[in-house]
Amino acid sequence: MKRGIISKIVLGLIFAYLFFPIVATLLFSVATRWSTTILPEGYTLSYYKLLFSSPEFGHALLRTINVSFATVILSILIIIPSMYLAIVYYPRLEKLFEILSILPFAMPGVILAIGLIQMYSRGPLQITNTPWILIGSYFVLILPFMYQATKNSFRTINVKALTEAAMMLGCGKLETFIKIIFPNVLRGVISAALISVSVLFGEFVLANLLVGDNYETIQIYLYKMQKVDGHLANALVASYFMVILLMSLILIWLAFRRETEVRGQKTEAR
Amino acid sequence: MSYVQVVNIDKSFQGRQVLKGIELEIEKGEFVTLLGPSGCGKTTLLRIVAGLERGDGGKVIVNGREIIEGQNKKEQNIGMVFQSYALFPNMTAFENIAFGLKIKKIPTQDIRKQVEEIMDILSISGKENNYPHQMSGGQQQRVALARALVVKPDLLLLDEPLSAVDAKVRESARILIRDVQKKMGITTIFVTHDQLEALVMSDRIVVINAGEVMQYGTPEEIYRRPANKFVAQFIGTYNFLPSSLVGIGDKETEICIRPEHILLVSKDQFPQIGNAEGIKLYGTLENFYILGNTARAEVLVQGRTIIVDHLNRFEGPKFALKEEVGLLIDKKVCTILGR
Incomplete structure (x- = not known):
C-alpha cells in the first residue's frame, strides 16, 4: 500500500516535470500578457492566426516536410532491400550494418556539419546551401533508427x-x-519512418550550418521567431509539438498492435 | 532412364565434406526417403535436388531437365514443404495455396477450383480465410503441403515436415501424406531422421551416414538385410554376437539377430522343442520390461546380454528374474555382417 503511494507520487512528479514546460508553452502561446501573475492576464488566438496566415511559416513547414519525407523515402528504398539482401545472400554483411548503424551516434552534429561543408562546398559535388546536402546528411542521421526498427521486423519472420x-x-x-x-x-518500416520523420522535424544543427537561410526549415524559422516575438515562437512550438504528438500516437498504436498480434501467434501455436 | 537422377554429387562447407559422390535413381511415382542421423547431409542433398544449393560436383536431373541453382524455378516445377512450413504470414490459407498458381498466371476461376479441390483432399476446407497464425501446427502443415501439391509438381520434396507437430498428429499425417502421394502419383523425396516414419511411408529408403549412401532399398530389405553395421545399428534393434557364440560363420564375422526372432523358453521345456537347425543357448534372465504391445527380456549368455522381444500377450510366459532360461534361434534369421 505504502509503496503504491510512493510510486504514484514519483510518477506524478516526473509527469509534472515533463508536462509543465509544455503546458507553459501552450499557455504562453495563447496569452495576451503574462508577467506578474501566476496565470496569464488574458487569452487570445491571435498569435496562431498570425502564424498560420504568415506565408513564411507555411513555406518553412513545407520545406521541412519535403526534406524529411524525401530522406525517409530514399532511406526506405535503399536500406530495406539492402538488409534483405544481406540477410538472405550475404549474412556476413549484417555485422557491417550493425557497425554502420551505430556510427552516426558517435558523430556530434557540429563535427558532421563542418566535415560536410569542407567536402561539399567546392567541386566536384558542390551541394552546400542546397536541400540535397540536407537529404544526404539526414540519410546518415536516421540510419540507426531505420536500421533498428526494421531489423526487429525482419527478425519476427x-x-x-x-x-x-x-x-x-x-x-x-x-x-x-x-x-x-x-x-x-x-509495420516495422512504418514505425522506423515515423521515428525518423519526428527526429528530422526537430533537427536544427545540420540545417542551420549546412543550408541556413538558403533553405529555411521549420527549426530555422523558429530560431528566427524567438528573436522577434516569444508568443509567436511558442505558438510555433505548440503547433509542431502537436504534429509530433500525433505521429507518436500513431507509432505507439502500430507498435501495440504488432505486439498483441505476435502474442496472439504464440498462444495459437501452443 | 530414371525419372530423377542424382549423379555423383559432392558438397563441402568450409572444407568439411558433407556429401561424397552421392548416386541415386528414383522412378516416377516413387516415394523415397532420405534417412540418417542429424548432420549426415540429407537436408543438404534435398536442397541440392531443389536447386536451392549448388553441389561442388555432379548433377541432378528431374524429368529430363537438369536442375541448376539460382535459375528461376518456374520451369523446374518442383514442390517443396519446409520444416518450418514457411507459410506467408501476410496471406490467408487460400492465398498461400493459390500463390504458385498465380505465379503461373492461371485464370482466377481455375485457381479457385484447384485450390478448393486440394483443400478438400487434405481436409482443410473451411480454413480458406484463416491466416497462418490462426491455425494449428497440423493445419499449417497441411496448408504447406497443399501449396506444394496444387501446382502438380514433377517432384515433391519434404524436409522433415512432421518434426514440428505432436505425436498423434504426426501419426495421422504420415498416412495422409502417403495416401495423397499415392493418389496423385507424385514422385516424392522425403527427409527424416525418424526410422519408423521412413519404414511406414517409403517405397524405398536411402540410408545416409556422414555424407555417404549406406544402403538404398525397400523398407523390407533395409530392415531384413542391412548392408553394413551402420544400417544394422541405425534401423531397429539388433543383437550383435560373435560367430563363436552361435556357431556359424568364420571367426572374423559378426552375427546379428533381431530381438523378435529369438524365442524365450523355460529351461524345462527346452530339450523337447526346436530342431537340428535351431541354435540353443542357455542364460539367466537379467531384466524384463514392457514396451507396449511388445515386452523385452534381457538375457545374460556367457557374459553377453541378448535382447529378446515378444508380443505382450495376456497369458505370456512368466519368468522370475535371475531364473535360468533357454533361447531358441533359427539359423535362417541370422544375418552375417562382414567386417
Missing part, C-alpha cells in the same frame, strides 16, 4: 525460408521481395 518457399513456387527475386518480404516488414 523467417526471411530465408520465406524467400526459398516463394522461389520454389516460381517467384522471381524482386517479386518475392515485393509480394512476400516487404508486406511482412511493413
Whole structure:
C-alpha cells in the first residue's frame, strides 16, 4: 500500500516535470500578457492566426516536410532491400550494418556539419546551401533508427525460408521481395519512418550550418521567431509539438498492435 | 532412364565434406526417403535436388531437365514443404495455396477450383480465410503441403515436415501424406531422421551416414538385410554376437539377430522343442520390461546380454528374474555382417 503511494507520487512528479514546460508553452502561446501573475492576464488566438496566415511559416513547414519525407523515402528504398539482401545472400554483411548503424551516434552534429561543408562546398559535388546536402546528411542521421526498427521486423519472420518457399513456387527475386518480404516488414518500416520523420522535424544543427537561410526549415524559422516575438515562437512550438504528438500516437498504436498480434501467434501455436 | 537422377554429387562447407559422390535413381511415382542421423547431409542433398544449393560436383536431373541453382524455378516445377512450413504470414490459407498458381498466371476461376479441390483432399476446407497464425501446427502443415501439391509438381520434396507437430498428429499425417502421394502419383523425396516414419511411408529408403549412401532399398530389405553395421545399428534393434557364440560363420564375422526372432523358453521345456537347425543357448534372465504391445527380456549368455522381444500377450510366459532360461534361434534369421 505504502509503496503504491510512493510510486504514484514519483510518477506524478516526473509527469509534472515533463508536462509543465509544455503546458507553459501552450499557455504562453495563447496569452495576451503574462508577467506578474501566476496565470496569464488574458487569452487570445491571435498569435496562431498570425502564424498560420504568415506565408513564411507555411513555406518553412513545407520545406521541412519535403526534406524529411524525401530522406525517409530514399532511406526506405535503399536500406530495406539492402538488409534483405544481406540477410538472405550475404549474412556476413549484417555485422557491417550493425557497425554502420551505430556510427552516426558517435558523430556530434557540429563535427558532421563542418566535415560536410569542407567536402561539399567546392567541386566536384558542390551541394552546400542546397536541400540535397540536407537529404544526404539526414540519410546518415536516421540510419540507426531505420536500421533498428526494421531489423526487429525482419527478425519476427523467417526471411530465408520465406524467400526459398516463394522461389520454389516460381517467384522471381524482386517479386518475392515485393509480394512476400516487404508486406511482412511493413509495420516495422512504418514505425522506423515515423521515428525518423519526428527526429528530422526537430533537427536544427545540420540545417542551420549546412543550408541556413538558403533553405529555411521549420527549426530555422523558429530560431528566427524567438528573436522577434516569444508568443509567436511558442505558438510555433505548440503547433509542431502537436504534429509530433500525433505521429507518436500513431507509432505507439502500430507498435501495440504488432505486439498483441505476435502474442496472439504464440498462444495459437501452443 | 530414371525419372530423377542424382549423379555423383559432392558438397563441402568450409572444407568439411558433407556429401561424397552421392548416386541415386528414383522412378516416377516413387516415394523415397532420405534417412540418417542429424548432420549426415540429407537436408543438404534435398536442397541440392531443389536447386536451392549448388553441389561442388555432379548433377541432378528431374524429368529430363537438369536442375541448376539460382535459375528461376518456374520451369523446374518442383514442390517443396519446409520444416518450418514457411507459410506467408501476410496471406490467408487460400492465398498461400493459390500463390504458385498465380505465379503461373492461371485464370482466377481455375485457381479457385484447384485450390478448393486440394483443400478438400487434405481436409482443410473451411480454413480458406484463416491466416497462418490462426491455425494449428497440423493445419499449417497441411496448408504447406497443399501449396506444394496444387501446382502438380514433377517432384515433391519434404524436409522433415512432421518434426514440428505432436505425436498423434504426426501419426495421422504420415498416412495422409502417403495416401495423397499415392493418389496423385507424385514422385516424392522425403527427409527424416525418424526410422519408423521412413519404414511406414517409403517405397524405398536411402540410408545416409556422414555424407555417404549406406544402403538404398525397400523398407523390407533395409530392415531384413542391412548392408553394413551402420544400417544394422541405425534401423531397429539388433543383437550383435560373435560367430563363436552361435556357431556359424568364420571367426572374423559378426552375427546379428533381431530381438523378435529369438524365442524365450523355460529351461524345462527346452530339450523337447526346436530342431537340428535351431541354435540353443542357455542364460539367466537379467531384466524384463514392457514396451507396449511388445515386452523385452534381457538375457545374460556367457557374459553377453541378448535382447529378446515378444508380443505382450495376456497369458505370456512368466519368468522370475535371475531364473535360468533357454533361447531358441533359427539359423535362417541370422544375418552375417562382414567386417
